[in-house]
Amino acid sequence: MPLYRAKYVGRSGRQGTLVLDAVDMESFAEHIESNRKAYVIDIRRVDASRRRLARVRVPGPLLLAALDSLELMLETGVRVNTAVRTLSDCAPSGSTRLFWTEVARGVEETGDFGEALRPFPGVFNDSMVAMIASHEAAGRLADGVKHVRAYTAQMLEIRRETVRGLAYPALVCSAALGSSAIACVFTLPRFSKMLRDIGVVQVHGIASIFFALSDFVVGHPFLAAIFAAVPLALAAALRMPRLRPFRDRAMLRIPVVRQAVEALAMARICATFRALSLSGIRVVEALESCAGVAGNAVYSKAIRSVAAAVRENATIGVGFERARVFAPEVVLAVKSAEGSLAEVFGRLSVHYSSEARHRVSFALSLIEPAILVVVLVWVFGVALAVVLPVVEVLDQVH
Numbered sequence: 001m002p003l004y005r006a007k008y009v010g011r012s013g014r015q016g017t018l019v020l021d022a023v024d025m026e027s028f029a030e031h032i033e034s035n036r037k038a039y040v041i042d043i044r045r046v047d048a049s050r051r052r053l054a055r056v057r058v059p060g061p062l063l064l065a066a067l068d069s070l071e072l073m074l075e076t077g078v079r080v081n082t083a084v085r086t087l088s089d090c091a092p093s094g095s096t097r098l099f100w101t102e103v104a105r106g107v108e109e110t111g112d113f114g115e116a117l118r119p120f121p122g123v124f125n126d127s128m129v130a131m132i133a134s135h136e137a138a139g140r141l142a143d144g145v146k147h148v149r150a151y152t153a154q155m156l157e158i159r160r161e162t163v164r165g166l167a168y169p170a171l172v173c174s175a176a177l178g179s180s181a182i183a184c185v186f187t188l189p190r191f192s193k194m195l196r197d198i199g200v201v202q203v204h205g206i207a208s209i210f211f212a213l214s215d216f217v218v219g220h221p222f223l224a225a226i227f228a229a230v231p232l233a234l235a236a237a238l239r240m241p242r243l244r245p246f247r248d249r250a251m252l253r254i255p256v257v258r259q260a261v262e263a264l265a266m267a268r269i270c271a272t273f274r275a276l277s278l279s280g281i282r283v284v285e286a287l288e289s290c291a292g293v294a295g296n297a298v299y300s301k302a303i304r305s306v307a308a309a310v311r312e313n314a315t316i317g318v319g320f321e322r323a324r325v326f327a328p329e330v331v332l333a334v335k336s337a338e339g340s341l342a343e344v345f346g347r348l349s350v351h352y353s354s355e356a357r358h359r360v361s362f363a364l365s366l367i368e369p370a371i372l373v374v375v376l377v378w379v380f381g382v383a384l385a386v387v388l389p390v391v392e393v394l395d396q397v398h
Contacts, residue, residue: 008038015041017093053119058096060156063123066091066100067149074142081107084116099123113141127272127289128152131279144279151275155293158267158353162295165260165360169371176375177228181217183382184224188214206384245297252298260363263356265299266330270349277342284310298325316341 006028009015018032029040058066066087073083084107088100099120106116114133117124124132128148135144192211217224238247252258269290276286287307291300302325309319317335320326330348337344 006032006043007041008032008036009041010036010038018097053102054121056095056099056120056122058099058123060152060159062092062096064149064153064156066096067145067152071142071145071149074145080113080141081111084113112136124148125289126292127276130281130285130289131275134279134281138280147275147279151271154271154349154353155268158264158271158356161356161360162264165364168364169367172371172375173231176378180378180382181228184214184217188382189218206381210382248297252296256363256366260356260359261296262299262327263352263359265294265296266326267349267352267356268293268295269299269303270345270352274342274345274349277345283316283341287316302326 006018007015008018016036016038018036025043028043032038032040069090070083070087073086074080078086081104084100084104088097088104091097091100102119103113103116106119107113110116112133114129114136117129117132128151131148131151132141132144135141135147188210192214237243248261251261272290272293273286276289277283281289284307287303287310291303291307294300294303302323305323306316306319309322310316314322315335315338317331317338320331320334333344333348334341
């Protein structure tokens with residue numbers, strides 16, 4: 001069935017938007033008038049391309065809540081197409097409703113919940129789809145949704161640690177850049193003009209440096225904008241697939257940052273392998289999925305080398321040892337528990353999730369003072385640029 005987007009107004013005068021698939025516009029309008037008790041303003045058909053579906057994102061809390069509801073409905077015997085359609089009807093408008101609407105349509109057309117999730121890698125990655133498909137094939141879809149929900153919650157927690165590690169430096173640098181722009185464009189030029197008006201020709205060296213910088217920013221705004229955008233452009237370039245390996249290798253050479261990056265990568269790898277192993281996924285396929293979610297090119301390459309070793313009939317422990325990337329305790333734990341890999345990787349995921357929190361906090365405790373020192377030096381320099389000329393003028397007056 002085609003997908004439609006309708007704008008409507010309720011009896012209270014409040015407007016809203018609804019995205020839903022229907023047989024035609026007339027039936028969609030009847031649905032809104034009967035269920036929403038509202039009047040339709042406009043209806044348009046939505047052409048959801050595959051590329052657009054791949055860009056769909058659903059907020060983590062909304063996804064966890066939907067998975068809880070889906071598990072509950074499946075455990076009580078509700079058919080999957082009815083359960084997903086209910087989630088679609090109850091979802092808030094926007095990307096969340098579009099996601100569940102398209103999934104409901106896929107389930108009704110193919111009868112396969114796992115395949116209906118595959119066009120949405122931004123919401124359900126390959127590992128999550130594999131877990132759903134495995135449990136669905138075994139007739140235990142509710143258990144699959146439960147495993148995916150637990151896995152999603154753990155990965156969101158790991159992601160929060162990553163964001164926490166990057167948020168403070170980014171916030172402080174942005175604030176410093178904004179305050180510097182205000183000082184160079186508004187404060188320093190006016191103060192410099194005031195000094196020239198009262199006859200001050202020569203100022204202190206520190207003040208002259210900041211005044212020269214302000215004159216450059218005001219006189220060449222385009223070049224100043226380019227220089228200010230260089231760090232942002234460099235950060236964006238390092239996110240490109242071709243340059244990401246260089247960035248990841250460089251991060252592993254920074255002593256304080258390395259431990260945090262290793263803990264975050266290992267937490268993702270171990271959590272993914274445990275979830276896939278419990279779902280009955282083959283070891284090689286689980287390792288390939290782990291390589292895709294590692295978050296670091298060095299560890300992704302190492303996991304792929306482990307998968308290649310397993311294909312050559314080597315044990316997974318030997319593959320970890322040959323990679324020469326993983327910590328000795330990880331290699332020993334994997335080699336000593338070939339028969340209970342899910343349990344071992346579960347313990348490792350808990351360990352590295354805790355380690356990620358501690359190591360990110362430790363890295364921030366060292367990075368924060370360094371950033372504050374740089375910011376304070378800059379602020380102190382601007383203050384001196386303003387105060388020193390005043391002091392010199394007062395000395396001349398006396």
